[in-house]
Amino acid sequence: MEKQNLADCYVSEEHGFILQDPLDKLPDYYKPWMDIAEHLTVLIETKKLRDAVHQMPELDIQQLKGHRQKRLARTVLSHMVMAYVWQNGETGGVKLNANRREKRRSWISAATEEKYTGLDPVNAVPHRPSVQVLVVGKVLPRALAVPYHQISLALGLPLIMVHADLVLANWKKKDPLGPLTIENLSTIVSLPGGDNLQGFVLVTLLVEVAAIPAARAIIQAVKSVESDDKQTLIIALQDMECSINKMKEAFHLFYDYVDSDVFYSTIRLFLSGWKDNPNMPEGLIYEGVSEKPLHFSGGSAAQSTIYHAFDELLGIQHRPDSSDFLLKMRHYMPPAHVGFIKWVQEAPKLPAYVLKCEDTALLSIFNQCISALSELRSFHIRIVSKYVTTAGIRARMKKNEVVNHEEQERGTGGSHVMTFLKSVRDTCKEGTLKHSIPGDH
Numbered sequence: 001m002e003k004q005n006l007a008d009c010y011v012s013e014e015h016g017f018i019l020q021d022p023l024d025k026l027p028d029y030y031k032p033w034m035d036i037a038e039h040l041t042v043l044i045e046t047k048k049l050r051d052a053v054h055q056m057p058e059l060d061i062q063q064l065k066g067h068r069q070k071r072l073a074r075t076v077l078s079h080m081v082m083a084y085v086w087q088n089g090e091t092g093g094v095k096l097n098a099n100r101r102e103k104r105r106s107w108i109s110a111a112t113e114e115k116y117t118g119l120d121p122v123n124a125v126p127h128r129p130s131v132q133v134l135v136v137g138k139v140l141p142r143a144l145a146v147p148y149h150q151i152s153l154a155l156g157l158p159l160i161m162v163h164a165d166l167v168l169a170n171w172k173k174k175d176p177l178g179p180l181t182i183e184n185l186s187t188i189v190s191l192p193g194g195d196n197l198q199g200f201v202l203v204t205l206l207v208e209v210a211a212i213p214a215a216r217a218i219i220q221a222v223k224s225v226e227s228d229d230k231q232t233l234i235i236a237l238q239d240m241e242c243s244i245n246k247m248k249e250a251f252h253l254f255y256d257y258v259d260s261d262v263f264y265s266t267i268r269l270f271l272s273g274w275k276d277n278p279n280m281p282e283g284l285i286y287e288g289v290s291e292k293p294l295h296f297s298g299g300s301a302a303q304s305t306i307y308h309a310f311d312e313l314l315g316i317q318h319r320p321d322s323s324d325f326l327l328k329m330r331h332y333m334p335p336a337h338v339g340f341i342k343w344v345q346e347a348p349k350l351p352a353y354v355l356k357c358e359d360t361a362l363l364s365i366f367n368q369c370i371s372a373l374s375e376l377r378s379f380h381i382r383i384v385s386k387y388v389t390t391a392g393i394r395a396r397m398k399k400n401e402v403v404n405h406e407e408q409e410r411g412t413g414g415s416h417v418m419t420f421l422k423s424v425r426d427t428c429k430e431g432t433l434k435h436s437i438p439g440d441h
């Protein structure tokens with residue numbers, strides 16, 4: 001594969017997987033979208049977001065020019081979709097009890113031209129059905145669903161907000177000439193959670209920023225193996241280890257910028273998906289797009305390309321369950337970034353090369369990379385324990401609710417969090433290579 005040029009994968013030497021200089025404005029034609037995006041948090045908090053979407057005209061994506069305009073449109077619409085679905089809380093109008101569910105069952109056309117004005121989407125029943133579909137779930141109105149589908153097709157992304165929307169394309173510098181530091185950054189589109197939401201997105205962004213040298217090092221490492229250049233490979237792996245350690249340092253900023261209770265009680269909801277989610281078992285109907293409800297996993301940094309590239313480079317083989325989930329997450333990344341992972345995957349295998357070289361310095365730096373990555377994953381587990389497990393227990397205790405272990409264990413992407421994360425961290429450690437150099441045991 002000829003993907004040796006970072007730019008071919010929208011991976012830049014300077015910005016890694018982050019979108020370079022995201023736009024924060026769209027052409028005037030898209031004013032109805034931008035007006036909502038600018039006031040998104042207030043509209044959600046006053047529960048007026050759905051009304052605003054119902055009044056939105058159906059716009060055509062043809063007026064969008066170039067990759068950055070498309071990414072901004074996708075970021076704006078993704079936020080609107082999450083806001084629309086979760087405006088009324090996690091059970092907002094979806095979890096119906098048997099009687100109410102029976103009453104609300106209606107045979108309707110999901111592809112109808114009818115407009116839903118001011119109705120709770122669960123109740124929205126057009127008058128003249130054409131195709132009969134049993135709807136017991138939510139309906140995303142076509143003025144949002146249709147352009148969202150078009151822009152998602154154009155960018156090769158699923159019909160839900162992903163890491164690339166929430167983080168990679170959602171940042172701007174306050175002082176354009178200033179550095180990429182948290183003080184000099186803000187998001188372009190926000191969700192409820194105030195400074196904590198800003199902190200959540202921007203710290204995640206800074207972890208990606210810290211990973212930029214690692215992306216360069218991966219390219220260098222692949223090329224060095226191809227050209228049998230051991231010395232350059234050692235330097236590339238040193239750079240990679242250093243970059244992974246910097247990612248961990250950036251990760252620590254969560255403690256300063258994100259309150260775990262705000263994360264748990266407010267932010268987490270807007271990242272939730274409608275796949276394996278008991279609050280939305282029926283999925284979501286995208287009016288004018290699909291007559292059947294569709295199911296998508298929520299936003300998660302499991303959709304961050306760099307970790308997948310590390311695993312491919314270092315030859316880490318996750319257990320089938322974990323691997324299934326992680327492979328699915330690749331469908332939630334920009335296709336060009338997946339192209340980068342595939343390029344690493346298809347390159348000559350690094351662990352085999354390291355063993356073949358029988359060089360102590362090379363073996364040692366390879367193992368240091370494995371251990372840095374395992375430690376990064378262990379730190380991430382501590383974050384998840386604080387921000388999901390412990391904060392969840394506290395939230396339930398405050399409400400005098402019984403803690404349901406099954407629900408505690410479910411992550412934004414619907415996985416069994418701790419079991420999954422520990423398995424991924426442990427298989428990562430198992431990637432350590434043993435000395436095979438005679439007399440060097």
Ligand code: HEM
Binds near residue numbers: 301307380388415
């Ligand atoms: C408050 C902060 C965070 C929380 C609560 C959190 C939570 C989770 C959860 C629940 C999962 C399991 C998969 C899922 O259900 O989606 C997960 C996976 C993952 N997260 Fe996070 N996460 C946080 C921050 C981050 C950040 C900043 C990164 C890196 C940029 C990251 C990288 C990953 C990766 C790579 C996985 C997949 C497992 C792996 O490869 O080790 N997370 N995270």
